[in-house]
Amino acid sequence: MKYYTYYPGCAMETTGKPIQASIDAVSKVLNIELKELPDWTCCGCPGESINELMSVALATRNLALAEKTGLDMLVPCSCCYRNLVNAHVIFTEDRRIRDQVKEALAVVNIEYKGTARVRNLMDVFINDIGLDVIASKVQNKLSGLKVASYYGCHQSRPYGPDDFEFPEWQDQIAESLGATPVFFPLKAQCCGGAQLFSQRDMVHKLLYKILDDVERHGGQCLATTLCPLCFTNLDANQGRIKSRAGTRFEMPIIAVTQLMGVAFGLKPAELGLKKNISPVTKVLDPYLKVRA
Amino acid sequence: METTIRGAKTFVDEVAAEPGGEKINECIQCGVCSGSCTTVEWWEHPPRKIIAMIRAGKREQVLSSTSAFNCVTCYLCTVRCPRGIKPAQLIHAVEAIAEREGYKPKTPTIKLFRSLRNAMRQGRVWELGMALRFYLTSNILYGLKDVPLALSLMRRGLMPIFPPKKVKGSREVAAIMDKVEAMQKAGGAQ
Ligand code: SF4
Ligand code: SF4
Numbered sequence: 001m002k003y004y005t006y007y008p009g010c011a012m013e014t015t016g017k018p019i020q021a022s023i024d025a026v027s028k029v030l031n032i033e034l035k036e037l038p039d040w041t042c043c044g045c046p047g048e049s050i051n052e053l054m055s056v057a058l059a060t061r062n063l064a065l066a067e068k069t070g071l072d073m074l075v076p077c078s079c080c081y082r083n084l085v086n087a088h089v090i091f092t093e094d095r096r097i098r099d100q101v102k103e104a105l106a107v108v109n110i111e112y113k114g115t116a117r118v119r120n121l122m123d124v125f126i127n128d129i130g131l132d133v134i135a136s137k138v139q140n141k142l143s144g145l146k147v148a149s150y151y152g153c154h155q156s157r158p159y160g161p162d163d164f165e166f167p168e169w170q171d172q173i174a175e176s177l178g179a180t181p182v183f184f185p186l187k188a189q190c191c192g193g194a195q196l197f198s199q200r201d202m203v204h205k206l207l208y209k210i211l212d213d214v215e216r217h218g219g220q221c222l223a224t225t226l227c228p229l230c231f232t233n234l235d236a237n238q239g240r241i242k243s244r245a246g247t248r249f250e251m252p253i254i255a256v257t258q259l260m261g262v263a264f265g266l267k268p269a270e271l272g273l274k275k276n277i278s279p280v281t282k283v284l285d286p287y288l289k290v291r292a
Numbered sequence: 293m294e295t296t297i298r299g300a301k302t303f304v305d306e307v308a309a310e311p312g313g314e315k316i317n318e319c320i321q322c323g324v325c326s327g328s329c330t331t332v333e334w335w336e337h338p339p340r341k342i343i344a345m346i347r348a349g350k351r352e353q354v355l356s357s358t359s360a361f362n363c364v365t366c367y368l369c370t371v372r373c374p375r376g377i378k379p380a381q382l383i384h385a386v387e388a389i390a391e392r393e394g395y396k397p398k399t400p401t402i403k404l405f406r407s408l409r410n411a412m413r414q415g416r417v418w419e420l421g422m423a424l425r426f427y428l429t430s431n432i433l434y435g436l437k438d439v440p441l442a443l444s445l446m447r448r449g450l451m452p453i454f455p456p457k458k459v460k461g462s463r464e465v466a467a468i469m470d471k472v473e474a475m476q477k478a479g480g481a482q
Contacts, residue, residue: 010417015450041415041461050391050405052311052384054472058412061461061468082367090311097311104471108464157367158378164371190330190366197426198404200437202334202362232450236441275448 002128004119005071006034007062009080009228010042015236016077016228018272022257023076023121023226025270029137029261030129034074037065045083052090056097057104059087064105064112072117074124078227079194082154084118089159121226121257122169123161131176139265140287141178147259148182148219149174150210152230153190164188170223170256177263184217186210193229196237207234208241211249221252221283223259231255236277252280262287303351310388312381319343325369325379334362339369339379342386355390361401363387400430413469415462418455 012020027034044058063084066073075081091098092114105111125134149170156162162169167188171181189210192203211234214222224231235253243249253276261271262284273280281288307313319340326338337345337359345354354360360383369379391405404426411422420442427435445451 010456011419013416013456014419014452015445017450039459039461041459041465042412042417044412050384050388050409051472051476052381052388053476054409054469057468057472058465061464094311100472100475103475104468107471108467110464153364153366153368158370158380164367190364190368192331192364195362195364195401195404197423197438198401198430199334199362200434202331206330206364232445236445240441275450277444277448 001031001033002124003033003035003071004074004124005037005066005069007037007040007043007066007073007075007080007084009075009077011077011228011232014228015232016226018275019076019226019228019231019255019257021270021272022255022261025266026257026260026264029264029266030125030133032124032129035069035071037062037069037073039065043080043083044087045079053097053100053104055083056087056090057101059084060091060101060105060112061108061110063088063091063116063118064110066118067113067116072119072124074119074121076121076226077229078120078152078154078225079229081118081120082157082159084116085159088114088116088118120155120160122155122173125173126169131172134173134260135176138177138263140263142174142259142263142287143178145179145283145287146182146218146220147171147174147179147223148184148214148217148221149187149223149256150191150214150225150230150234151188152193152225152227153188155225155227156188170225173256174223174259177260179259179263182214182217182219184213184219186213191230191233193227193233196229196233203233204237204241207237208243210234211238211241211251212244214251215243215249219251221254221280223254223256226255226257234278238278250279252276252283253278254280254284303349303354304347306351306389307346307382307385310385312378313385315375315377316343316346316382318375319347319377320375322374324372324374325377328368328372330366330368331362331364335359339363339383342383343379346386354386355393355395360384360386360390400426400434403430409469413462413466414455415459415465416456418452420451420453421455 044055192206238249326340407425
């Protein structure tokens, strides 16, 4: 068993529910125990555009709590991940901000020593669990399924350990499940999730480009990161965007842990698959039949 | 026009004093950031040009432009900048100044930030409350277009109609935010 302190982030309790269900189910299979960080609060991510200090201070509150557990802090949401790592880097490197953050946290008697280890799940799957172990858990090989792995931005930029231009870890996971990874150039392009409310037309065009790119390269489904923003943005919005052929996009959007769960032989309900808005069963049916 | 703000002599000094603006004078104007920018087609002045304009002291023009508010914070510019400048952070420093000084760019992004900040005060963000607040203060008609989306999320239990239960930390979060704001108002923090 491998133990982590788990920081779900706000959206994992709402739009991210399907992802959370699949993370829980897959973790069990892989002998990962996630102990939710008690009393965690918003990581401050949405605020960094407008107030860096505020954002770093809110993130550091959570880093300090995680530090006390002595465990690696596992963060599924790419935005939270990026913001927590960012705060840790700024705290350790920028004296001016560190002093101000310390002063702000002192108001509530919190002190951060600077030793938290923030990890994302892909990193843990690849480096702590290993592809061979993942492959050994496969009950339904996803043979013949052409999976386009989408990474978005924050999982690997600016600090993630995977390549920031063309990350590969999710493709490697898809391959170990028996699927065929599909390369598409926009795999790490931003989906615009942060601006979805304020700049809808811009975000729709970004989504169009990504979905179109997947189609052109023959992807039958798109496997997202575990970021609820990327997931919901792609899953819930594509019905509003016309594809090149003038019809609506109908790309199945599946969180990478949902895909793993299907291959591990878990049931659709355990993986939250019934909550996906895009037509996922269409492509997954042949692999779900085994234990429907 | 050059203006003196918070004791900083010029606009470029002012930006350099913001977190993220520190390295602005090391920019070599290579244009890698603009060439990489995911949303550059929406920018009136692309990132490289914004930097040039700041250094040229075009305060008014930079702060009233919608450009920086098109940034989706994807960090492509940042990982590629040959000078290690972190243009994404620098762009956010510009947004921060514009927001603080009450500039009203023609994009609703600033209002989104404000309703987010309000949501953050509760300790955990409640999306529906945030969205409602944002649409009510920016553009209700624009917001109505999202109703079908919200309903389809609600049907699946993915968009709770009540705020999340308060955690112990929410009081701490509010206290931290108050303190940061007080420090920034006092001028010591920026
Ligand atoms: S990439 Fe860096 S050095 Fe080049 S123009 Fe942009 S900020 Fe300046
Ligand atoms: S972080 Fe902002 S400025 Fe940089 S490439 Fe992305 S959208 Fe453009």
